[in-house]
Amino acid sequence: MRFSEIKTHLSKFRVGIAGAGGLGSNCAVALARCGVGSLVIVDFDVIEEPNLNRQYYFTDQIGMMKTVALKENIARINHDVNVIIHQKKLDRINITEIFSDCNIIVEALDSAVMKEMLIETVQIKMPGIPVVVGSGMAGWGKTNDIISRKVDETLYVCGDEYSEVSDNLPPIAPRVAIVANMQANVVVGLLMNTK
Amino acid sequence: MKESISVYEMLILKKFSFKMRIIKINGALISKEKYDTTIIYDGDDVQMLYLMSGG
Numbered sequence: 001m002r003f004s005e006i007k008t009h010l011s012k013f014r015v016g017i018a019g020a021g022g023l024g025s026n027c028a029v030a031l032a033r034c035g036v037g038s039l040v041i042v043d044f045d046v047i048e049e050p051n052l053n054r055q056y057y058f059t060d061q062i063g064m065m066k067t068v069a070l071k072e073n074i075a076r077i078n079h080d081v082n083v084i085i086h087q088k089k090l091d092r093i094n095i096t097e098i099f100s101d102c103n104i105i106v107e108a109l110d111s112a113v114m115k116e117m118l119i120e121t122v123q124i125k126m127p128g129i130p131v132v133v134g135s136g137m138a139g140w141g142k143t144n145d146i147i148s149r150k151v152d153e154t155l156y157v158c159g160d161e162y163s164e165v166s167d168n169l170p171p172i173a174p175r176v177a178i179v180a181n182m183q184a185n186v187v188v189g190l191l192m193n194t195k
Numbered sequence: 196m197k198e199s200i201s202v203y204e205m206l207i208l209k210k211f212s213f214k215m216r217i218i219k220i221n222g223a224l225i226s227k228e229k230y231d232t233t234i235i236y237d238g239d240d241v242q243m244l245y246l247m248s249g250g
Contacts (some may be wrong), residue, residue, distance in 0.1 A: 023250040112215035112246040116227075119217050119246075123224040136247040151242045152222055165249035176250075 005144040007035035011080065013191050015100035016084070016116050018090055020066040021045070022139050022171055023134045024108030025056035026180030027187075032074045034188055038082040039074070040189050042098055044089045066186035095121045099129075102111070103165075104190060107133040112164075118157070128154060132186045136160035137179040138169045146175065148182045158182035203231040203239075215246035 015036050017024045022041035043066045047057045061069040069086035074083050086098055095118065099105055105122055110117050115133065122131050134157035137146065141172055147158040148184070159179045165171045200208065202218060202225055205206045219242045225233050235241060 013244060018249060020209065021250060027226055108250055110248065113247045114248070115246045115248075116215050116217065119244075120226055122226060123217075123219075124226070130240065134250045136249070138247070139250050151217075151244055152219065154243065155217070155219070156243075157244050159206075159247065161245040163249070171249045179250075190228045 004098055008057070010035045010191055011037040012189065013103045013194070014040065015099050015114055015191075016040045016099040016105040016189055017042070017108055018095075018099075018105060019043055019108035019110065019178065020070050021108065021110060022054040022056075022176040023050070023137075023180045023183065024106070025070055026054075026067070026177045027106050027108060027184045027192070028070060028074060029056050030181050030184035031187060032078045032081045032083075035078065035182070036081060036187075038084065040084045040086070040099060040102055041070055043070075046089055054171055054173045079129050090118060092117060096125050099126070101183040103194065104130045104187050106130065106187065107131055108180070108183070113143060123154065130154045130156065130190055132183045133157040134159050134179045134183055136163045137175045138163035138171055140166040140175065141173060143175075145161060145177050146182070148186055156186050158186065199236045201231050202229070202233045202235060205235055217244040217246065221229045225240070227250070 017028050045066050046081050047064050057069050071083045071085050148158040149154050221240050
């Protein structure tokens with residue numbers, strides 16, 4: 001299938017991105033490059049210099065809200081993508097409303113507690129909507145430990161599912177972007193199979 | 196030999212830590228508060244996903 005046909009097909013869909021950090025910013029950019037129709041991006045955080053070791057932002061954006069900067073970056077890559085941003089912290093109440101029209105949701109949050117909250121809320125309150133989770137991407141090397149796996153029709157996970165970030169094992173660009181791009185690839189795979 | 200155990204008992208039996216995870220039984224997600232009251236029967240399909248901080 002030619003790229004023009006792929007782009008036409010993907011432009012019909014809306015993908016939710018929960019979090020605009022290491023996973024979210026990289027995944028959103030990959031999906032934007034492919035031509036996904038709409039992205040709903042949620043984050044409450046501001047860009048800081050340490051973020052630049054993995055997040056899809058630039059030095060002149062330090063101090064900006066991540067959602068605002070990401071929207072600008074995406075516009076410069078593919079202005080056909082409709083980017084809807086929310087500057088808020090996700091919770092069990094607002095998730096269903098914020099991601100209401102999304103075909104798929106990408107879990108790109110930071111803490112395991114928030115990941116669990118998002119997955120539980122979407123799986124229980126938005127049945128049928130696939131969630132693509134990112135879990136385990138700390139450190140460097142061990143490239144082949146990063147995999148993607150289908151848990152079932154509505155739940156997918158990318159990552160090594162064992163490495164937890166810490167001061168001595170921080171998340172850095174290569175592994176984080178690998179997981180983020182795997183998530184984007186899972187999303188595109190699902191959408192290409194959706195009418 | 197028990198034919199059925201609760202999710203909570205299963206985690207203890209298999210020595211899984213109580214770190215963050217997602218558990219689905221026969222396609223239905225079991226939330227944490229229901230671990231000690233949800234029963235796993237012989238033949239049930241149990242899926243787990245480990246949540247690691249970072250992202």
